[in-house]
Amino acid sequence: MNKKMILSAGLAAVIAAVSTASASAAQLTESNRSGQTEVTARIEGADPGEVSYIIEIPDVVDFGMLTRPDVDDEDSYKNVEYTVEAAEINNLDPNNQQISVYVRDQNATVDGDQHFYITNKADSSKKFFYNVFDCEEGSITNSTDNIDSNTMTSAAGYYLTGFTAEGESLTGTLRLNQVQLYPHDLKDIVGDYSGYMVFYSMIEDK
Amino acid sequence: MEEKQNNKKKTALIIIVAVILSAGAAVMGVLTWQGYFDKQPEEKSEGVVGMIVDDWETGIEDTSSEQKKGTQIPGYSSAEMKKGDTSLKLRIGNPKENEVGFYATLKLSDGTVLYESQLLQPGQGLEEIPLSKTLEKGTYDAVVVYQCVALNEAHTPLNAAESGFKLIVK
Numbered sequence: 001m002n003k004k005m006i007l008s009a010g011l012a013a014v015i016a017a018v019s020t021a022s023a024s025a026a027q028l029t030e031s032n033r034s035g036q037t038e039v040t041a042r043i044e045g046a047d048p049g050e051v052s053y054i055i056e057i058p059d060v061v062d063f064g065m066l067t068r069p070d071v072d073d074e075d076s077y078k079n080v081e082y083t084v085e086a087a088e089i090n091n092l093d094p095n096n097q098q099i100s101v102y103v104r105d106q107n108a109t110v111d112g113d114q115h116f117y118i119t120n121k122a123d124s125s126k127k128f129f130y131n132v133f134d135c136e137e138g139s140i141t142n143s144t145d146n147i148d149s150n151t152m153t154s155a156a157g158y159y160l161t162g163f164t165a166e167g168e169s170l171t172g173t174l175r176l177n178q179v180q181l182y183p184h185d186l187k188d189i190v191g192d193y194s195g196y197m198v199f200y201s202m203i204e205d206k
Numbered sequence: 207m208e209e210k211q212n213n214k215k216k217t218a219l220i221i222i223v224a225v226i227l228s229a230g231a232a233v234m235g236v237l238t239w240q241g242y243f244d245k246q247p248e249e250k251s252e253g254v255v256g257m258i259v260d261d262w263e264t265g266i267e268d269t270s271s272e273q274k275k276g277t278q279i280p281g282y283s284s285a286e287m288k289k290g291d292t293s294l295k296l297r298i299g300n301p302k303e304n305e306v307g308f309y310a311t312l313k314l315s316d317g318t319v320l321y322e323s324q325l326l327q328p329g330q331g332l333e334e335i336p337l338s339k340t341l342e343k344g345t346y347d348a349v350v351v352y353q354c355v356a357l358n359e360a361h362t363p364l365n366a367a368e369s370g371f372k373l374i375v376k
Contacts, residue, residue, distance in 0.1 A: 056277065061365070197365045
């Protein structure tokens with residue numbers, strides 16, 4: 001009889017321990033009313049805080065190997081094309097709104113130097129400027145203005161383009177005139193150069 | 207006589223087991239009552255961080271079938287919060303189609319930094335971000351700066367993008 005009572009007490013203790021652990025593993029509390037139920041919904045249009053659009057920018061633009069020209073009285077252009085695209089647009093009013101894209105050098109300011117540069121990675125005092133065009137290389141003529149020929153009046157940068165529909169893109173050209181290299185002794189300027197562009201985008205009224 | 211002693215030993219053993227089980231049950235009960243099992247594992251915190259998820263989505267349906275060429279940058283029209291809020295619902299992240307990393311910074315046009323992320327790998331992002339300071343009522347020009355980096359050991363900087371939008375504090 002004694003044994004039975006002891007065994008019953010032990011069994012009760014085991015049941016109590018197991019039931020306590022189960023409750024803690026899947027509790028329905030004030031902060032977890034739904035338990036395992038997943039509720040999903042789809043809301044059309046871009047709510048505040050949601051992604052309204054996606055643009056694609058070039059992560060890197062490589063001028064490749066630059067060459068010091070033999071003469072200094074002749075332009076020696078190195079051109080590289082880049083593309084910016086409106087990959088996705090959600091709920092934009094194309095008649096009244098656009099996604100405006102601006103571009104600037106990472107160090108450019110409205111009140112300071114506004115040029116685009118590539119800089120020697122080992123010595124930042126050695127740098128060369130390049131120009132930015134909003135058209136393909138083949139479309140550039142002597143009368144084509146580079147966008148940085150204007151004054152940069154906005155901290156966002158130079159106005160590049162405006163998108164109103166998905167899939168719209170702009171292919172532009174970066175142009176470095178290698179005649180800049182001519183005055184320098186080659187051994188003084190050899191090395192790796194890099195420059196960084198900043199693409200600013202926002203929804204604006206047309 | 208010997209059988210009687212054996213019975214006594216068995217009884218003692220059963221009592222000991224019962225006492226241990228009862229003590230275990232009591233401990234489990236106390237821990238559950240104190241909410242020990244509800245606690246989330248503590249995260250390492252460095253400055254202002256947010257809840258970064260690995261399966262972050264832009265929320266925009268991808269309708270294009272073309273191969274992606276550049277780096278995808280999310281843009282916003284607006285974001286809203288209440289005066290005194292310490293967090294903001296804003297979908298900041300690195301689209302999974304990208305092959306670069308992002309460091310994302312939310313700041314106001316006057317340079318006030320409200321949030322800085324750690325490295326966001328492709329597919330990682332946040333849906334609600336903690337703010338370093340609260341804001342008064344008003345409409346602010348805000349921007350999310352996406353600094354792109356190569357996914358190498360040095361995290362070599364690449365071009366950057368900035369997504370401007372209106373931050374409305376009600």
